[in-house]
Amino acid sequence: MENLNDNKYFLLLKEYFIKNRADLNLKNMFKVDGRFARYSETMIGPGGRILIDYSKNFLNKDIFDLLINLAKSRNVEGMIKSMFKGDKINSTEKRAVLHVALRNLKKFPMSVDNMNVMDSVFKELDHMERFSDEILSGKWKGYTGKPITDIVNIGIGGSHLGPYMVTEALKPYAKLGMSVHFVSNIDGSDLFQVLKKVSTDQTMFIVASKTFTTQETITNAISARKWFLEAAKDAKHIEKHFVAVSTNKKKVEEFGMAKENMFVMWDVSFFIW
Structure with a gap:
């Protein structure tokens, strides 16, 4: 072209x-x-x-x-059709662009490399819904048995701006008593200002990093984990208070999170938790 x-x-x-x-x-x-x-x-x-x-x-x-x-x-119309078919229209990275699969409520087939991605997409969306319901209902308890009252998202770029945008847009529908905070700056004061507002036993940290090696994100996540363990004492409690949005299961588990508390991010798309 x-x-x-x-x-x-x-x-x-x-x-x-x-x-x-x-x-x-x-x-x-x-x-x-x-x-x-x-x-x-x-x-x-x-x-x-x-x-x-x-x-x-x-x-x-x-x-x-x-x-x-x-x-x-x-050929905008043709490119739109190619996107929905799963063609690799991202020419610089040679990847499909399938954020549209996450909005495919009718579940019509969408394929990448001859594999229908919709089964894995809806499996992950169901996983997210179950987790959210447990947090919002109070069924999910922290290490002292108290429900979660604060969510802290740690991420940069799209892993920060996307969730921040939708959280701001949907504030009128938010559950009372649940607060959401965002940390994206590697400057320690950003995290410090958030941690002053929350308690260790009622806070859930969402660490959003595709590779789980993003320097700014992992630095803040490690600092948050250190702050948490100073109060919780036992590393086994990490899985009650830290979840990940990533593709790197090995790094997520090494951090101390349970693998079932990892929400998958695909090479073909990025999504808002």
Whole structure:
């Protein structure tokens, strides 16, 4: 496929913007009747209605038509179909891009290297649901027999920003009495400020690292484990208070976590816990 900077429609978009940037004023655009209806869509799925509103972008008929032509010239529709088929469309890493498998509520087959990934995906999602239910119901007890009241996520990049985003977005639906904290900075003060707010016997740490070797994440996880053991005394209690999102079972078990408390992350996708 040609370089984007050489694409005819991309060059036309750049040219159009340079010539018309002074006229691209959103307030004036909204004075035209029907803009919202013209540049928004409502989709209905298993989870309810989703509004996609792109009316508040610098978009008019000329720009819209150029964008559609650009998408066609770059085979966006074909690439979407390839993604759902499990083709390795991530050309730099030569991997499939199957985060969509985690949202495949209808469970239609999705394959990578001729293997349907949906069985393993739903097995892991069921695992996550059971664990979450135990924590939220109070059935899961810490080493002193008390329920968990605080969740501390330790991770960086997507292992921090994804969970943080969804936690913030779903705050109105959160269970009262359950607090979620995030640690991503290798500077010890980040972890220290969180640990001041929680108790060892009612805190669950989620260590999110695909390889379980990410320096910032593992450094913070080791510090959290040291803090925990100063109170808990016995390493056998680690499995009640630490779980992992990773692919490296060996490293997870060496840390002291139970293998059944590891949530699998695949090479083909990353997911929000």
